Amino acid sequence: MEKDIRTIKNLLFFSIAILTIYIFSILSHLLIPLFLAFFLALLLQPLLAWFQGKKIPFGLSLFVISVATTSVLYLFGMLIYQTGASIVQQKEELLGQIKEKLNNMLSWFNDLSGLELSANEAINQISEVISADWLLRSTGNFAEALSNFSSVFFMTLIYLIVLLGSIMKYEQYIRYLSEGSSDTNLLPAFEKVKGSIVTYIKVKFFISIFTGVTYGLICWLFDLKFALFWGFLALVLNFIPTFGSIIATIPPLLMGLIQFDSTGTLILLLLCLFAAQTVFGNLLEPKMMGSSLALNTITVLLGLVFWGYLWGVVGMVLSVPLLVMVKVILEEAPGSEILVRLMGRSKNQTS
Numbered sequence: 256m257e258k259d260i261r262t263i264k265n266l267l268f269f270s271i272a273i274l275t276i277y278i279f280s281i282l283s284h285l286l287i288p289l290f291l292a293f294f295l296a297l298l299l300q301p302l303l304a305w306f307q308g309k310k311i312p313f314g315l316s317l318f319v320i321s322v323a324t325t326s327v328l329y330l331f332g333m334l335i336y337q338t339g340a341s342i343v344q345q346k347e348e349l350l351g352q353i354k355e356k357l358n359n360m361l362s363w364f365n366d367l368s369g370l371e372l373s374a375n376e377a378i379n380q381i382s383e384v385i386s387a388d389w390l391l392r393s394t395g396n397f398a399e400a401l402s403n404f405s406s407v408f409f410m411t412l413i414y415l416i417v418l419l420g421s422i423m424k425y426e427q428y429i430r431y432l433s434e435g436s437s438d439t440n441l442l443p444a445f446e447k448v449k450g451s452i453v454t455y456i457k458v459k460f461f462i463s464i465f466t467g468v469t470y471g472l473i474c475w476l477f478d479l480k481f482a483l484f485w486g487f488l489a490l491v492l493n494f495i496p497t498f499g500s501i502i503a504t505i506p507p508l509l510m511g512l513i514q515f516d517s518t519g520t521l522i523l524l525l526l527c528l529f530a531a532q533t534v535f536g537n538l539l540e541p542k543m544m545g546s547s548l549a550l551n552t553i554t555v556l557l558g559l560v561f562w563g564y565l566w567g568v569v570g571m572v573l574s575v576p577l578l579v580m581v582k583v584i585l586e587e588a589p590g591s592e593i594l595v596r597l598m599g600r601s602k603n604q605t606s
Contacts, residue, residue: 280565287573289414290576290577291407291411291414291569291573292411292412293418294573295415296419296422297449297453298457299320299419300422303316303422306319317419321412331487334487341481407569444583444584447583448580448584451579451583452579452580454544455544455576458540458544461543462536462539462543463489463494465535466489466490466503466535467488467490468486468490469486470485470488470507470531471483471487472486474486474507477515477523477524477527479510479511479514480510480514481510485507485510489504494572495559496571496574497559498559504529508521550578551598554598555575558574558577559571559574561574578598581598582595
């Protein structure tokens with residue numbers, strides 16, 4: 256009988272999990288802004304408390320935060336557009352450098368293979384890609400993406416206003432929910448979720464800034480074209496766990512391969528970018544995170560794949576905070592010890 260009950264519970268749990276995933280998928284346009292707003296509200300609560308301590312009205316505080324965020328997003332958009340325009344303007348110079356590199360490589364390959372391959376066809380294809388039409392198409396795609404992002408942004412802002420209006424009183428609200436219930440762990444569990452997520456977002460934010468500035472500075476010192484954009488790209492991609500900073504290293508290396516005549520210079524650029532990635536991503540970030548996350552590498556990778564498949568790039572960015580939230584919830588649920596151990600250290604384990 257007990258075995259049958261356990262089987263039924265497992266089937267119910269599995270069915271609920273499948274249903275939850277389905278709901279998260281079809282309601283992504285509503286849930287993505289909600290979770291973004293929730294995590295932003297947790298992060299902005301100390302700033303809001305500071306404004307409140309200075310007797311600044313809530314409406315004015317929210318207006319300042321919104322204007323600052325919109326201004327930063329506008330600057331990022333302009334940087335992307337200006338970089339695309341610069342690539343089109345410097346097309347002939349870039350094509351000349353690419354052709355020279357390809358001819359050198361093909362000459363070496365032809366000598367070994369006895370073939371007579373030419374770089375002209377590849378150059379023609381690249382020339383068709385890097386054109387004014389390409390810039391117009393890219394601008395249109397960017398405008399469409401910006402429009403989609405704007406709808407998500409405004410929905411997030413609406414959610415954020417509601418959440419920020421009540422987050423300063425979350426302790427009273429959770430205590431109210433706990434009244435008349437035997438479960439007294441709601442507030443400690445929420446505090447644990449809040450502390451872990453805020454720590455992760457803060458550390459990731461500052462590490463991403465340091466990584467972006469360092470990448471940009473390295474590219475500038477090597478006189479690499481579009482150095483500011485490579486730094487910005489590293490800043491953004493660093494929010495994607497594990498693979499983001501690796502992907503951010505590829506574009507400046509490709510530009511270095513096109514631009515530099517010396518292989519030694521290219522290797523030195525690679526070593527500098529790799530050193531920056533190692534220092535910030537593998538040394539400083541884990542040390543600053545401490546044991547607040549307690550997620551193992553496999554869990555982070557699987558979460559990255561799962562949330563990326565479900566919600567795209569935004570899901571990748573939110574994957575670790577969502578995993579932290581799921582793990583803390585499972586720690587409070589009876590019978591979930593195995594899942595908690597699979598995800599990482601449990602609350603009863605030490606580092």
